[in-house]
Amino acid sequence: EADLESKLPLKGKKILITAGPTYEAIDPVRFIGNHSSGKMGFDIANEAAKLGAQVILVAGPTHFKANNGLVEVINVISAQEMYDVCHSYYNEVDVAIAAAAVADYKPKVVASQKIKKAADEFSIELEKTKDILASLGAIKKDQFLIGFALETENEIENAKLKIQKKNLDLIVLNSLQDEGAGFKKETNKVTFIDKDFKIEPMELKAKEAVASDILNKVILHFRKS
Ligand code: CTP
């Protein structure tokens, strides 16, 4: 028993993870997207499964595949689809980790036919997408809720505001200022901030190692509670 607990500390836990970008359709052949590769979310999912957790990984468009039978991947395209899938699983999970780079805005209307080139200037009206993480925070019961924050200025202050606004237990602040960190990179430099605003800067390290650090926080949470 004690051995199982140390090797598979997340056995019996169910974890919802979002990963990758979302694509917001403009017309049948075009979309608004971003450069998120999805690697961070897949690394967290695979590592969580290695620790014994059952994982539901809701992934936007990415080439990554899960490498563990305990990871169920649900592929989505848009923010609205990601929102719907997350809400359909949220009640049954113990932990939710939002690693996706969800589009903040989407076209207000999606053209049913390919938009033809015409005038010299052209603009698309956008409206906000739903904030998936904030919506999960708003209905949180016992779930341990982890978000990411990507900031380029006033990093700590902005991340703290996100903890409060989205009712998070922990935020993983990503520093893009660091050369080796961020989108399309193999490494990440993060700072953890918990809901009591305890700040813990981490070293620049491989995304797999960042994933382990995040899951260590989850393990610690369950040891305490
Ligand atoms: N997030 C989400 N749904 C959205 C936007 C963001 O679930 N529509 C989640 C991300 O997955 C991440 C966290 O919210 O875990 C913070 O995302 P970020 O882009 O840093 O912050 P925003 O709240 O979108 O604010 P801004 O982009 O203006 O900094």
Ligand code: CA
């Ligand atoms: Ca955003």
